[in-house]
Amino acid sequence: MSSSKRVRFATELERTPSPTFSNSSAPSSPLLRTPPTYPTHPGVASPSGPYLASPSYGRQRGHARTPSPLSLAQIHAILCSSSFDNPTGPAPFNWDVTLDTHHIRAAHPDPRSALQYALSDDALAQPAVLPNVKAIVVRCQHLPWKVDVVASNGSYVTVHDVLHSVYRNLRMAISMDEYTGVVGGDRQKQTDITRAYESRYRAMANDSAREEEKKKGLKRVDVLMKFVKFSGLSLGDRPNEFTMHLRSR
Secondary structure, three states: OOHHHOOOOOOHHHOOOOOOOOOOOOOOOOEEOOOOOOOOOOOOOEOOEOEEEOHHHHHHHOOOOOOOOHHHOEEEOOOEHHHHOOOOOOOOOEOEOOOOHHHOEEEOOOOOOOOEEOOOHHHHHOEOEEOOOOEEEEEOOOOOOOEEEEOOOOOOOEHHHHHHHHHHHHOOEOOHHHHHHHHOOOHHHHHHHHHHHHHHHHOOOOHHHHHHHHHOOOEHHHHOOOEEEEEEEEEOOOOOEEEEEEEEO
């Protein structure tokens, strides 16, 4: 690897989330904190509220899943992957996971409007899944690490808990050994991860912030390469385990 493409690795002691930062690519549309009504998609809300039953997720893997207590879990419509794939309306929100959760923006229910919203406090405080659980595990096919999500209120995992835990996990530094394990002998992957790292620190607001972020080295989010657009959760293979879907930017 040439000196111009050299990446840095943090020590175990440096595995802490980076502070919140602004990015030049942040939405420039007018923003409001809370919409009059959170946009939902026709036909997806269950009788118990804005939650989606999850047995259909087995079909995403090319086979039918036998109904079981596990498959009866429901995911909040804000987080459910089928909401992001719904052709009849906008995705619940847009989030580039290289940015902190303050950059999450929900589209206006009227597609003709340019207004965007931050998710409301009420929406963020709602249970992420039903039945309520105090902890869940989130996995992603693009990452070798799992995300442990623990209820911050001590009672049940909220929508905010999921989003915040994903962000914090992705901001953790990776060691040389972890990098080697991810890259293997794939030179193209090595190049793509390096580019993601460089793009991330160069997007900082000023020279000082860029240099500080550069020194912190590679982070888990860089391993995602171009797959950084959050696209919801689906049911996993074990109780209280869910799969995070990401799309290319």
